[in-house]
Amino acid sequence: MIAGILGALGIGAANTASVTTPTATATSTATPSSTPTPTATVPINIEGEELGGVAEGTLVEGIDGEAPRKAPDADVKSIDALEALEVKGRAPKTGYDREKFGAAWADVDGNGCDTRNDILYRDLTGSVTSDGCTVTSGTLDPDPYTDTVIDFVRGPATSADVQIDHVVALSDAWQKGAQQLDAETRALFANDPLNLLAVDGPTNQAKGDKDAASWLPPNKGFRCEYVSIQIAVKAKYELWITQPGCADVEGRRG
Template identity: 65%
Template sequence: MTLTWPEFRRERRRSRQAWVLLAAAALAVVAGLGWFFTAGQFAVAEPPTDGPREAPVLAAGWMNPVPAVRPVPRGPAAALLDTLPVKGRAGREDYDRRAFGQAWLDVDRNGCDTRNDILRRDLSGAEFTGDPRCQVAGGTFREPYTGRQLTFRRGAGSSVDVQIDHVVALGDAWQKGAQQLTAEQRESLANDPLNLIAVDGPANQDKSASDAATWLPPNKAFRCHYVARQISVKAAYRLWVTPAEKDAMQRILASCPGQQTVVAAAR
């Protein structure tokens, strides 16, 4: 079949348009792959940041404050940070968890151990085993370090999925002044609700005994509160910070200049 000249021009124009569309599609695919293999894969993998921006300290009615070395002053966290001593780390060779007393004592004397107090405080719809309501059997919560919704179920293989983190790790505290505290003050530090949060088990293991210079919560929305809470704990127990740690804290607080200290007020 022989095409007329107008028909030939029409077909050639359609062919050009098709090639243009194919080229545009190919460029989009290449650009998409380039984005994914540079920054995109990390954006996709980054955990959600819609979790809590702060965490409670005391629950009204059944939690009691733990006596610290000194009260935490109310005010900007950045201002309190500037009052903390800045020094290098002390040695860790003689660190022993037992220096902070038996794990999960009932320091606030409310009849329940500290671990169950924190689970009950932080979980929604907490379920209990037995009476009084001390042993938490399950519940859900928006986990602060990752921002994910998690479920806690007590059990030999499941309890470790949700752990109670010392916001200022005891190993870090030992190297930054806790060696000079009395045995009773160290027990308070290890069981003070100000220094304790229920968190994702793997995130807690990843943190280990790190300070703010070497580890921060993946959930960026929680970092201002996290740093302010560390500052508040260190002020309450007369602990110091290293130069790198202070720099890291200042960088975080620069993004939230209105961030306040964290005090043990019932909520």
């Protein structure tokens, strides 16, 4: 399986030691084996559009942390993490709902800014904010999925040009172990900077909830990192991969 995945990504056996998996820098993000200590917080709202019926800036009570204003570091070997993943069948999608992962783009780190704006601020260059949180403009240079430059301008007709992608889609996670996590950990998963990227909107829509066996970014130069993120996220939250998924990835040749 390892050789097949490396071959699909164009990585020779001699280079396996250099393949790394990013890990989150936010020290307060909980893993499935530890539940964060609830803290008394007051829900706040920051000016912004409605997303999933929840205003940007909504603070989830009982979850705190640091601002994910820095891209994750790469310091865990993908091969080691991949070998640790359990291989099981895909669970039914029965019971899945976006609300099972908490309010959309909630301020889980308690920095006063919702997750969507945190990631826009992190991934865009020249980010401009209207209130210290709401990103009104910036440049995605380059978009990791298409290797193109996208100018972001907040507005009803333009905000969707740059979207925040869950690299491991929420419904995919639900079918591979997340339904066994408690609600608080699922909220952390949905807002974990490790699993989030600002990307080209139409490409994100085309991806949908597919896993790495079914979809890889059009930008071949980013595919290795993309799969590394998938592995890191599933290892962090003790999710599993499927045997058909392994076979599909093995069969890929870039």
